[in-house]
Amino acid sequence: MLPRSRRITRGDDYRRIVRRGSRCAGPHTVTHVVPSAEGDVRFGFIVARNVGGAVVRNTVRRRLKAVCAEALELDPTIVGPGTDVVIRALPGAGEASYSALRDEVHACLKRSFSRMNRDSLAGSS
Known part of the structure; x- marks a missing residue:
């Protein structure tokens, strides 16, 4: 599971990341990524009511947390240090399998x- 130091907890941080971050959309999730001044990679999850009832939403949130923890464990370079990531679940995420969510989030x-790396290299030239 993700420790508290690797989670985004403030509403202002969520808004900043969703508004300013680069976005990657899949069939079940939308991932927003933005460079941060913090040292560690931090993750946040948005699972709204349109995903399903409380049990379904909590299941999706737990799956997304596990997917991100697994991604960091298997490939620590998948996201560099000082990066904030917010993953928003779309309505179909409740019916998606763990492996489908994992593949989509990793991609x-x-x-x-x-x-982000390409843009930072282009900006430094």
Whole structure:
């Protein structure tokens, strides 16, 4: 599971990341990624009522947390240090399998982080 130091907890942080971050959309989630002044990678999750009832929402949130913890454990370079990530679950996420969510989130993290690196290299030239 993700420790508290790796989670986004403030509403202002969520708003900043969703508004200013690069976005990668999949069939079940939308991933927002933005560079941060913090040292560690931090994750936040938005699972609204349109995903399902409380049990379904909590299941989706737990799955997304596990997917992110697994991604950091298997490949710590998937997202660089000083990055904030917010994953918003879409209405179909309640019916998605764990493996579908995992594949989608991993692909979006890789794509967003490579895009951030490309943009930072272009800006430094």
